[in-house]
Amino acid sequence: MMMKKTRPSFRLPRAWVPYLLLSPFLALFSIFGLFPLLFSLWMAFQSWEPTAGLEAMRFTGLENFIFVLGDAWFWKALGNTLWLAVFSGLPQHLVALPLAVFINRAFGRHGHSVAAAYFLPYITSTVAIAMMFTSLLSTDYGLINALLKWAFGMEAINWLWQPQTLKPAVAMVVFWRYVGFNLVLYLAALQTIPRELYQAAKLDGAGSWSCFRYITLPALKPMMLFGITLSIIGGMQLFEEPFILTNGRGGPDQAAMTVAIYVYRLAFDFSDFGAANAISWLLFALLATMTWLTNRAFKDRKP
Amino acid sequence: MSRLSTKTLSRGAAYLLVGGGALLMLAPFYFMFVFATQSNAAIFNVPPPLWFDGELGRNLQTLTTRLPFWRNLGWSLYVALMSTVLTLLFCSMAGYAFAMLEFRFKQPLFLLVMGTLLVPPFMTMIPNFMVMDALGWLDTHRALYIPGAAGAFGIYLVRQFAAASVPMELLKAARMDGCSEFGIYWRIALPLLRPALGTLGLITFIASWNNFMAPLVVLRQAESYTLPLALRSLQATVNTEWGAIMAGSAIATLPLIVLFVISSRQLIAGLTAGAVK
Numbered sequence: 065m066m067m068k069k070t071r072p073s074f075r076l077p078r079a080w081v082p083y084l085l086l087s088p089f090l091a092l093f094s095i096f097g098l099f100p101l102l103f104s105l106w107m108a109f110q111s112w113e114p115t116a117g118l119e120a121m122r123f124t125g126l127e128n129f130i131f132v133l134g135d136a137w138f139w140k141a142l143g144n145t146l147w148l149a150v151f152s153g154l155p156q157h158l159v160a161l162p163l164a165v166f167i168n169r170a171f172g173r174h175g176h177s178v179a180a181a182y183f184l185p186y187i188t189s190t191v192a193i194a195m196m197f198t199s200l201l202s203t204d205y206g207l208i209n210a211l212l213k214w215a216f217g218m219e220a221i222n223w224l225w226q227p228q229t230l231k232p233a234v235a236m237v238v239f240w241r242y243v244g245f246n247l248v249l250y251l252a253a254l255q256t257i258p259r260e261l262y263q264a265a266k267l268d269g270a271g272s273w274s275c276f277r278y279i280t281l282p283a284l285k286p287m288m289l290f291g292i293t294l295s296i297i298g299g300m301q302l303f304e305e306p307f308i309l310t311n312g313r314g315g316p317d318q319a320a321m322t323v324a325i326y327v328y329r330l331a332f333d334f335s336d337f338g339a340a341n342a343i344s345w346l347l348f349a350l351l352a353t354m355t356w357l358t359n360r361a362f363k364d365r366k367p
Numbered sequence: 368m369s370r371l372s373t374k375t376l377s378r379g380a381a382y383l384l385v386g387g388g389a390l391l392m393l394a395p396f397y398f399m400f401v402f403a404t405q406s407n408a409a410i411f412n413v414p415p416p417l418w419f420d421g422e423l424g425r426n427l428q429t430l431t432t433r434l435p436f437w438r439n440l441g442w443s444l445y446v447a448l449m450s451t452v453l454t455l456l457f458c459s460m461a462g463y464a465f466a467m468l469e470f471r472f473k474q475p476l477f478l479l480v481m482g483t484l485l486v487p488p489f490m491t492m493i494p495n496f497m498v499m500d501a502l503g504w505l506d507t508h509r510a511l512y513i514p515g516a517a518g519a520f521g522i523y524l525v526r527q528f529a530a531a532s533v534p535m536e537l538l539k540a541a542r543m544d545g546c547s548e549f550g551i552y553w554r555i556a557l558p559l560l561r562p563a564l565g566t567l568g569l570i571t572f573i574a575s576w577n578n579f580m581a582p583l584v585v586l587r588q589a590e591s592y593t594l595p596l597a598l599r600s601l602q603a604t605v606n607t608e609w610g611a612i613m614a615g616s617a618i619a620t621l622p623l624i625v626l627f628v629i630s631s632r633q634l635i636a637g638l639t640a641g642a643v644k
Contacts, residue, residue: 076548082464083470085468086461088516089522092516093483099498100494101486103498104491104494107493166385180635184392184627189595189616191595195602204411204413206415210414214414240395245639248639249639311602324489327492337493340493341494351487
């Protein structure tokens with residue numbers, strides 16, 4: 065094709081083009097990414113009454129952090145978050161990994177179609193789902209209690225309105241939502257393992273357990289690291305599921321108030337922006353440490 | 368019993384387990400749609416209804432008297448489409464530049480992009496509110512679709528795809544023919560990037576459609592709510608109208624199920640792209 069210069073065109077210097085192509089990112093990142101983060105860090109060291117305007121901000125040093133670390137609610141929220149992260153996150157992997165191994169062996173290349181049913185909760189609206197579960201878990205009329213009564217003759221359980229059942233209920237909804245995502249991750253990793261490896265091992269007389277132990281598991285290790293890291297990051301930031309299931313308040317005895325919910329309530333219900341930002345940064349530091357430790361734990365120890 | 372038949376038996380049990388698990392995963396969706404067609408009284412029956420009824424119209428009517436429901440639906444659609452279009456444009460520009468062009472500061476800039484992936488979404492919740500307040504963007508919808516429009520995930524997705532599937536020779540040839548740099552991006556690279564953009568578009572649309580935290584912080588008036596926020600506002604009203612809530616939830620969920628059925632393979636590949644080594 066001939067591209068003749070028919071019009072006298074103004075051309076940008078070629079060296080500018082890359083920066084021009086990157087300019088939306090640079091502009092949006094500065095205004096809505098970098099600046100807000102620095103501002104939030106700065107606010108963590110201020111005392112501020114939002115209704116009094118920006119002039120009312122006062123530097124208070126580490127006061128917010130000292131307040132937060134002595135705040136019983138913060139520790140409660142952190143404890144809740146850790147509980148929910150462990151009891152929703154761990155089962156995801158304990159179920160997803162063996163399930164993926166089985167689906168891969170039984171369905172091979174068609175495994176993904178089977179996994180789709182498990183994956184669907186991951187892409188649907190958390191709010192719609194949580195509203196659905198609020199109805200399913202309702203004490204007198206909920207389907208779950210009706211089924212338990214029909215199958216085991218059990219008394220109705222007050223799932224969402226007593227601390228000892230609220231946490232497991234929230235963890236169950238979170239498990240249900242994310243188990244399929246992990247299943248798909250493991251399935252993808254399994255399909256990259258060459259079949260010849262298993263054939264060779266079989267010839268050498270390896271049983272199916274040794275095959276799993278010495279071929280499958282090591283091959284899945286990078287994906288396990290990836291999936292577990294994502295579960296930790298997501299679990300420590302749980303917000304929507306407990307927020308909806310407890311109508312935005314954290315539930316009886318604040319049993320499902322996560323750190324993210326506490327940050328939200330501190331800022332928007334109690335107008336304490338300084339403490340809320342201090343907690344954000346504390347949680348970020350904790351998250352970074354946990355991610356780093358996970359990575360270290362998975363690192364191959366070479367002799 | 369012979370070895371073979373125990374093997375088939377245990378295999379059969381495993382199939383049942385996998386199938387049963389899949390049904391358990393899908394059951395809440397089934398009941399969401401069943402309850403959407405039931406009257407509020409019928410949902411409160413013990414045992415609850417297991418099959419569809421004809422009350423969908425009535426439930427929608429309740430929904431539309433309690434909420435500006437169609438308007439909320441419209442806003443959700445508007446925000447999701449706007450963020451999809453902007454994301455595709457901005458991420459393809461940046462991703463193309465990182466994959467195909469050489470320039471100073473390329474490495475540090477790319478590290479910056481990837482570094483933004485490390486910032487957890489809830490960290491930006493409060494500062495985001497403050498910035499929107501300062502800009503006068505509270506209760507506006509651009510506060511929902513502009514800030515994330517050049518996100519790191521999209522840029523990374525496009526960059527990986529472009530590096531693998533847009534041949535450098537093509538760009539060289541176009542340059543020799545006198546095509547402008549922007550023309551090369553627009554007329555040569557973009558069409559080749561279509562599969563990646565399709566996946567990114569799907570992911571962006573779904574994420575925006577489901578977004579709850581940002582609208583919760585930014586939007587104030589029920590008139591401007593998006594769907595998740597509108598549904599949540601039905602919670603803990605004096606008489607919880609479960610039929611209406613389920614009808615609304617079903618309408619919020621249906622488009623995603625349709626998108627998923629049409630494109631599950633592409634979607635899953637895109638969502639798990641971060642895992643590819």
